[in-house]
Amino acid sequence: MKQSPAYTLYHPKWYRKRVSTWWWTEQWRSFKFILRELSSLAVIYFVGLLLWLLWSLGQGAESYRDFLEWMKEPWMIAFNVIALIFVLYHSITWFNLAPKAMPVRVGGKRLPEWMVAAPNYVVWIALSAVIVWLMLGGD
Amino acid sequence: MTKRSNEPFLWSLFSSGGMIAALMVPILLFLFGLAFPLGWIEAPSYGSLLKLIAHPLTRLALFAVCSLSLFHGAHRFRFTLYDGLQIKHLNELIAVFCYGGALAGTALAAYILWNIS
Numbered sequence: 719m720k721q722s723p724a725y726t727l728y729h730p731k732w733y734r735k736r737v738s739t740w741w742w743t744e745q746w747r748s749f750k751f752i753l754r755e756l757s758s759l760a761v762i763y764f765v766g767l768l769l770w771l772l773w774s775l776g777q778g779a780e781s782y783r784d785f786l787e788w789m790k791e792p793w794m795i796a797f798n799v800i801a802l803i804f805v806l807y808h809s810i811t812w813f814n815l816a817p818k819a820m821p822v823r824v825g826g827k828r829l830p831e832w833m834v835a836a837p838n839y840v841v842w843i844a845l846s847a848v849i850v851w852l853m854l855g856g857d
Numbered sequence: 858m859t860k861r862s863n864e865p866f867l868w869s870l871f872s873s874g875g876m877i878a879a880l881m882v883p884i885l886l887f888l889f890g891l892a893f894p895l896g897w898i899e900a901p902s903y904g905s906l907l908k909l910i911a912h913p914l915t916r917l918a919l920f921a922v923c924s925l926s927l928f929h930g931a932h933r934f935r936f937t938l939y940d941g942l943q944i945k946h947l948n949e950l951i952a953v954f955c956y957g958g959a960l961a962g963t964a965l966a967a968y969i970l971w972n973i974s
Contacts, residue, residue: 742940755941758934765922765962765966767890768885768919768923772970772973775910778903782906786893789889795891795894798890805886809878841880842879849885850888852909854898
C-alpha cells in the first residue's frame with residue numbers, strides 16, 4: 719500500500735493583505751479606539767505623579783511644599799489638563815462598556831443600556847465627593 | 858495538550874485596574890493637578906494629609922490604585938503596541954517590558970507607602 723499523499727485543505731483565507739501601520743487614521747471609529755487605548759499612558763503617568771506625591775509626603779513637610787510648587791508650573795498644568803482629558807475619556811468609555819460586556823436581564827428582557835451604566839456613574843460621583851470631602855478636612 | 862494561557866489572569870488585572878482607575882484617577886488628578894495648584898481649592902496641609910495616610914485603609918486603597926492601575930495600563934499599552942504599530946513579532950519582549958514595569962511600580966508603591974510615617 720502506498721501512503722496517501724499529503725493533503726492540505728485549500729485555504730483562501732491564508733492570503734492576507736498587509737495592513738498599513740496607519741490603519742487607525744483611516745476611520746474615525748478606529749481613531750477613537752486608539753485614543754482610548756492611549757489613555758493607558760495617562761493612567762500610568764498619573765500613578766507616577768501619585769507615587770511622587772506619596773514619596774514627598776514621606777520626606778517631610780518641606781518636600782510636600784516643593785511638590786505643590788512643582789504642580790504650579792504652567793507646563794505641568796498643561797500636561798495635567800491633557801492627561802485629565804484622556805483619563806476622563808477612559809472613565810466614560812469604561813462605564814459605558816459595562817452594559818455591553820454584561821447585559822442584565824430582568825424577566826427575560828434586556829435592561830436598557832443606560833440602566834446598567836448608570837450605577838457606575840453614581841458610584842463615580844459618590845467616591846469623588848468622598849475624596850473631595852476628605853481633602854477638605856473630612857469633618 | 859494545549860498550553861495554559863496567562864491571558865485570563867492578566868485580563869482580570871486589566872479589568873479590575875480599569876475600574877479602579879476609572880473611579881479614582883480623574884478626581885485625584887483634577888485635585889492635585891489643577892484645583893490645588895490653581896487655587897480653586899486650598900491644598901490640604903501636610904499634617905492633615907499625613908493623618909489621612911496614616912490610616913491603614915487609606916494606604917491599602919492607594920496601593921490598590923497604584924498597582925492595579927499600572928497593570929491595567931501595562932495590558933492596554935501592550936495591545937496598543939500590538940495593534941497600533943503591528944509589532945506582534947516582539948510579543949515576548951513587549952510583555953516583559955509592560956508587566957515587568959507594572960511589577961516594578963507595584964514594588965515601589967509598596968515601599969513608599971510602607972515607609973511613610
